Amino acid sequence: MGHEQFTWASLIPGLGSLPPHVSNGIIVSVILLVIVCLGYAQYKKKEDDILPDDSLTFRNFLELMVETISGLVEETMGPRGKEFMLIIGTLGIFILFNNLSGLIPGFLPATDNVNTTFACSLTVFVLTHYYGIREHGIKYVKHFMGPIWWLTPIMIPIEMIGHLARPLSLGMRLFGNIMGDHLVTGIFFMLVPLFVPLIGMFLGTFVALVQAFVFVLLSMAYFSGAVAHEEN
Secondary structure (H helix, E strand, O other), X not given: OOOOOXXXXXXXXXXXXXXXXXXXXXXXXXXXXXXXXXXXXXXXXXXXXXXXXXXXXXXXXXHHHHHHHHHHHHHHHHHHHHHHHHHHHHHHHHHHHHHHHOOOOOOOOHHHOHHHHHHHHHHHHHHHHHHHHHHHHHHXXXXXXXXXXXXXXXXXXXXXXXXXXXXXXXXHHHHHHHHHHHHHHHHHHHHOOOOHHHHHHHHHHHHHHHHHHHHHHHHHHHHHHHHOOOOO
């Protein structure tokens, strides 16, 4: 008879009855909300300061994180990147912190489940076409018709399959890598509880960062393609 995996969420009333990926996803989301509220409170408290802090502070760390994401978005998407900063930043931070939570014993990251990864990828899929239609109107359909009119019957099915494959590839890539990393780290802890798991945690941190980066990078490419104007 199998035994249930322990999770910290099981100690919190109301969360123990939920699936582990849901309860731990809620915990990570609450932690992120608390971090945002604390950071905003410090920002409002010190917004009139002229001199920078002498050392790294909590506020400076958050500002560095925001500036890094903002710089990445603007560098990748150009001047219009600011329009997508909110969605890209939210997805990136949510995915990153969930990925990293899998390195903590007793946490099953939400990104270790296809329901979460597909929810993120479908969000990108829906918003991609929303921004495309908002930018181009009915002319957005031309993205699916190809460069030459007589190729339209061939190009439309190909483009449809390509666009439908995007959320599938985004969701499966994130799920597969995080599940594999979490499984390998868990095996290291069971077989060699000292020292060797540190290597697994280091590699796990690298995988968590890379997978969050790949997800947002592909998302930015999809958004850029949706709002781009063809050059004549």
